[in-house]
Amino acid sequence: MTAIAPFIAWLALALFDATQTVVSMRAMGMQHDWWTLFFVIVASWGAWAAATPLALALLRHFPLPSRAMRNWAVHICACLAIGAAWTCWAATLEHAFNPFAYPKGPDPFLPLWKSKFIGNLVGEVILYGAVTALSVTFATRKRLSQQRELLAQAQLAALRLQLEPHFIFNALNAVTGLIREKKDNEAIATIAALGDLLRRVTDRSERQLVALESEADFLRKYLEVQQVRFGERLHWQLDIPAAISGAQVPDLVLQPLVENAIKHGIAKRAKGGTLRVTAARAGEVLTLSVANDGPGLAAPLRDGVGLSNTRQRLQALYGGQQSLQLRDSGQGVLATLTLPYRGQ
Structure with missing residues (x-):
């Protein structure tokens, strides 16, 4: 997996989420600041893009799946921390730009962040799990490729001898x-x-x-x-x-x-x-x-x-x-x- 691959993946997901949200809300006749809403949704996914290298580093040091409870505890804490950072960033953007164009402005920051964190808790676990699954898949493929290369080298050595x-x-x-x-x-x-x-x-x-x-x-x-x-x-x-x-x-x-x-x-x-x-x-x-x-x-x-x-x-x-x-x-x-x- 190249260093830029996670960024591209999160950008694609952000664009899809923003487009789907804006189109569906407009179809239901809602009235919002659509371009601002699109920007806020896309920008909010930047927290996951920034946090993915940290998650991958943790997976290298505390690999999953594992029988060690410490590894699971580390990743549970990391999942909650990234989720908190994600929803905090999203709440900050919403509080700053008011994309839903509420006449009285958005809700106070703390209640807004709390509702986003609790409401997205399942999604945070799924997203972290997806990062973990993809990391394990790529690591396994790389390991198998290295093993095939070693086997091929061993067979070549045997043929030479x-x-x-x-x-x-x-x-x-x-x-x-x-x-x-x-x-x-x-x-x-x-x-x-x-x-x-x-x-x-x-x-x-x-x-x-x-x-x-x-x-x-x-x-x-x-x-x-x-x-x-x-x-x-x-x-x-x-x-x-x-x-x-x-x-x-x-x-x-x-x-x-x-x-x-x-x-x-x-x-x-x-x-x-x-x-x-x-x-x-x-x-x-x-x-x-x-x-x-x-x-x-x-x-x-x-x-x-x-x-x-x-x-x-x-x-x-x-x-x-x-x-x-x-x-x-x-x-x-x-x-x-x-x-x-x-x-x-």
Whole structure:
């Protein structure tokens, strides 16, 4: 809740109350100083606008709902004090401007204030309760948002740590083989690519989103290292249109899907297979797909650690606006991820 939001809310309520009062009184044929009455009613709500920051501060120090009677006592006293200040201010305005145009002037101040305070007591409780309810609602939403952010960060950390150890060992063994075959340039290129991968997964920044182009670059290096291991058994293609290369996607969101496709698809076939990663935009929806022509899905279908972490992270970041589905495509397995489209 921004600092100006309570002021805007009270101003809207004041304008509504003043308009309704003036219109209804005129409709009943009453004769008053209408512009003065409108001004007095609007100005009287200023007491609540001024007192709301105090009420919010009390709610931070003495939160509600609470089992502590002290918290309830503090807010009961605050409610009565604000109500007294509100009706005192309203009585002062009425006494000063006589908006009802009484020939003899308004009632004496003290009786006027007393009648307003008692007559508006229920309204004062309702208004203070509304301030409390809205404050609790916004605080809860902020807390849930922070919890979702922490969960997403934890899932990202888990994905970074989960880069399969066997992949690293196999890559190092492949480099060793290249060195033995005196393919020094290939060995150096593989080590450089592996270094880039490890630098990315050990990145300590808390960023959650990266450009799709950056995610594709990471996959390209990952697949180049895998290519050293599988050789001609692995064919791959990245189809990322330039028009959506700047789209913001969760960091490392595609790597578990690609790893899963290689491990459970292409690696299962003696002749290997083809892996294809594609991206497309339809309106405000971004679709990312990872397809392989390996064996179909095993039954019963169960997510591994990487997919499970990815699902939880996507839920934390996008709620119900995302989906991650795995299905048999007839020629292998297709993983489809849909996200809200967000540009740079």
